[in-house]
Amino acid sequence: MSLRTGGPARAGQYAALLAYLIFLAFPFLWLISTAFKPARELGSLHPTWIPRNPTLDNFRQAFDEQPLLQAAANSLIAAVCAALIAVVIATPMAYVMARNRGRLSTAATGWVVVSQAFPFVLVIIPLFLILKNLHLINTLWGLIMVYVVWSLPFALWMLAGYVRAVPPELEEAASVDGAGRVRILVSVVAPLLAPGIVATALFAFITAWNEFFFALVLLKTPEKQTLPVVLTHFLGAEGVADLGPLAAAAFLATLPSLVLFAVIQKRITGGMMAGAVKS
């Protein structure tokens, strides 16, 4: 595989790779280090990489200072509902987009691309007014509706790719047996798509779990707010934050998406690679 590369060149490559590894890892390592440091060490003028007296105090304090559990529950409800609804309504449309070559699927694909480009500020003001008229401001349901629509483009994109990988011969067999389109989708295609549907749902979950802008605008009271919004309360008015609890809470908020992302990472990068190659 590798082309002729001499010793010095190889060494240079390793040095470069090491530099990249440090660049990618150091902020995250610093976050973890800060999260486990006692207040005294955080106050010291010469911070160290490894806490001398590691402690869990910051985590306890973080839960005392802000309604983290409530916020995590809100995030969980919003992300789970959004992910489930998104894949349930996206799968049939993705199926049509993958199998029909017509104006509808061209328009849908075009919309998928364009929706990546418009600034949310142009959408959020009207959405705010619409949800206000429906009395859905400051409710998780309003946010879930927004998240569903917001995650649809990518869900459609991913799912359509998975549908294309299903051989149409199977569907023809069912069609000959007299099954209608909906039947075919439910009993023939959907089972084969299951891994793709799960990956898409997890990705939608992560996106909703991490989302900040819509949640910031639509949720007003602390007991309704999601984790990313509540995290910003730790920053305080003038940005003078309690570093330890801030780091602890931030670290905790990242874990679910990191774990899930590790699980589906191959599929995401695979799908992205396919998309990138196609374009």
Next chain:
Amino acid sequence: MNPIQGSEEVEFVTLSTATKRSGPSGARGPRDGRAGGGTGAGRAARDRATWFLVLPALIPILILSVGPLLYGIMLAFTDAQSGRTRSTQWIGALNFQDLLHDTLFWDSFRIGLLWAVGVTVPQFFLALGLALLLNQKLRMRWLARALAIIPWAMPEVVVGIMWRLVYNPDAGILNETVRDLGLGDGRDWLTGLATALPAVILVGIWAGMPQTTVALLAGLQNTPHELHEAAALDGAGAWRRFRTVTWPALKPVALSITALNFIWNFNSFALVYVLTSGGPGGRTRLPMLFAYEEAFRYGQFGYAAAMGCVMVAVISVILACYLAGRLRGGEDA
């Protein structure tokens, strides 16, 4: 032959057989891959089924995405404000005229462009370097791939918080490193007038590295290896091989990811909101932050919508250039 090429081929075959099997083509619209749908009644039933499949997603999209977009454009021509009693008036292009003279907005627009270019361009070269390295058989490759997940999977808010901890003037690792290296006492990076924007740009570069790297890596793995080897045998050096073999194959992917990155960066909000809230003195106030404040702090819905329209217009121009470039790229190939 790499797996991606393989799957693309399968996909292509699938599509072409699907079209071949679709029978005599009717006057209207969508064809599908199933046999035995020749009769009018059969096709009508199938069209009904198609609508049944599409509507659950289409209706929410129209109501909560396309609708608001159009409504937002309309609002830009009104004096809409939040929480006021008298009704909203149609004021024509007045908002846009005001915008034209709003130096604060143009400052933020300039900062937005600086930020988008400042993040997108260095990030592209860094990611290209990393992708080229990961394309080699190096020992720590798996570790780099694993680490590259972190910025991707993290909530932007946490990325912002994390870097605030790094940049912290007293307890942060950056100033401690600066002190250790004997480069002075360090400084307050995020609140310094000169350092704030570069500091924020560095975070933007870090946060977007994975996506860009993965996309470029995909492009690299798509370059035919035989050509590489042939070029190497002919005595072409690394740079020449890159220019004549790698780059031409990589160009379409590079163009796509750069255009998308530029747009995403120009529209970004959460990262800078958490890092600086647009300060100091507006030095990092991106257009999205400006519009957000205008809408939800000062309640100027119509004016903020007009800002959104201007942003869309600029992005459309960029998208158009990108599409034109991509079409030309296609002809080259």
